Amino acid sequence: MNSFRLTVLVLLLSITNFIFSQQNLNSKFTVVVDAGHGGKDPGNTGNGYLEKKIALSIALKLGKKLEDSGIKVVYTRKSDVFVNLFERANIANRSNAQLFVSIHCDSHTSQAYGAGTFVLGLHANQRNFEVAKKENSVIFFEEDYINKYEGFDPNNPESVIGLTLMQEEYLDQSIVAASYIQNSFVNKLKRRNRTVKQAGFIVLKYTYMPSVLVETGFLTNNSEGAYLNSVRGQNEMADAIASAVIDYKNDFFQNLSTTNLSNDLNVSKTSYRIQIAASAKLLELKPYNFRGLKSVDVVKDGKLYKYLYGKHNTLEDAKKSLNEAKKSGYQSSFIVKYEDNRVMSLN
Numbered sequence: 255m256n257s258f259r260l261t262v263l264v265l266l267l268s269i270t271n272f273i274f275s276q277q278n279l280n281s282k283f284t285v286v287v288d289a290g291h292g293g294k295d296p297g298n299t300g301n302g303y304l305e306k307k308i309a310l311s312i313a314l315k316l317g318k319k320l321e322d323s324g325i326k327v328v329y330t331r332k333s334d335v336f337v338n339l340f341e342r343a344n345i346a347n348r349s350n351a352q353l354f355v356s357i358h359c360d361s362h363t364s365q366a367y368g369a370g371t372f373v374l375g376l377h378a379n380q381r382n383f384e385v386a387k388k389e390n391s392v393i394f395f396e397e398d399y400i401n402k403y404e405g406f407d408p409n410n411p412e413s414v415i416g417l418t419l420m421q422e423e424y425l426d427q428s429i430v431a432a433s434y435i436q437n438s439f440v441n442k443l444k445r446r447n448r449t450v451k452q453a454g455f456i457v458l459k460y461t462y463m464p465s466v467l468v469e470t471g472f473l474t475n476n477s478e479g480a481y482l483n484s485v486r487g488q489n490e491m492a493d494a495i496a497s498a499v500i501d502y503k504n505d506f507f508q509n510l511s512t513t514n515l516s517n518d519l520n521v522s523k524t525s526y527r528i529q530i531a532a533s534a535k536l537l538e539l540k541p542y543n544f545r546g547l548k549s550v551d552v553v554k555d556g557k558l559y560k561y562l563y564g565k566h567n568t569l570e571d572a573k574k575s576l577n578e579a580k581k582s583g584y585q586s587s588f589i590v591k592y593e594d595n596r597v598m599s600l601n
Contacts, residue, residue: 283503284326286346288356288457289313293336298361300473303483305359306334312470313357315492323500343460353431353499354465356457359482360472367475368446369439369491372467373428374458427464430538431502435468438498443490445471468495506538525592526572527562530584534558545582553597560597562590 289310291297297305310331317327328349330342337345346354360370432450439445448469458465470491473479481487530544536552536559537543544550544561551562564575572589579587591598 282326284328284349284351284353285317285320285499286328286330286349286351286354286461286463287313287317287320288330288342288346288354290356290358290457292331292334295336298359298473300359300361301476301479303359303473303479305361305473308359308470308473308482308488309357310334311488312491312495315488316355316357316495319492319496320499323496325500325503339457340460342457346461346463346465351463353502354458354461354463355435355495355499356455356465356467357495358467358469360469361474362472363474365472365475367472367478368448369436369443369471370448370469371432371436371450372453372455372458372469373425373432373450374452374455374465424462424464427506427536428458428466430506431464431499432466434498434502435466435495438494438501442494442497505540526564526566526569527590527592527597528564528572528575528579528587529560529590529597530563530579530587531561532558533561537561545584547579547582547584555597562592562597563587565592 289306289312291306291309293306295306297309299305310333313329314332317329320327328345328351330345331337342356360366429450436447436450440447455467458467471478471482473482482491530547530550532555534557539550539552541548541550544563547563549563549565553560553562563579564572566572566575569589576587576589589600591600
């Protein structure tokens, strides 16, 4: 790819991400549930089980649990049909979702076992590459895959380098979401922890949102394969993933909507807040990310996320929060007016 094409690509991605962020800040929390494989693509068939069938069952159960909790769910497939990887991403992007979760089952020549989660990135070792290669080989079922995927070769490790650019904007959030799911497997189901890893999954490349690929376990393991093929196992896996997604939503996204923020404040009246930082990067709203300050909110303003501390009706009260922010290390923080869902200068 020459420098001009790369520059255009980066520009288009920036515009797309900006539009996507604006939509996400004001939309209902939506999760795309992607059942891997399907139709003419069976996935792996360890011990005679069908990955496509197990992945679909877990995905449908997961979606039902999320819907019951008030989350909007979009499925890439709800039956045994083949959906190409590019279209899976298109379905996700059209939904303006906040999270994409792709469900799979792993395989190995040994009796390896355990659940793992992946986000898009460069594979750190041969094993991660082999997992990605197996899932990416789905494109061989598609016509004209060479042109559709811009010459991507699942068998060539160097092809993975070109995948990472698209998802870089969402990598931090993807890792957070994957960690919630992985911890749920370990803490709730006592599954062997195969940790959160990065690898070059093409199904994650074209999604403009935090995206996680879940390997629920190994069908090639005698015990784990039987577990994943059972109703009990599929229910437990769906429960664990659903619980993690709900916790992720409640912990990470509850304060990201400017609509929620304006409801919390009386927008017909000017409020005073402390702007402690502004960044193009979206941070999890946890005290450890803000030097111990609690109740930090974020507002999208143009291309920046503005992080606000304190909510006051008077300027005098706001000055107290300003002192607290500066004592915490935010020496350049300052007071702003918050009115009509906008951050404005005191002037």
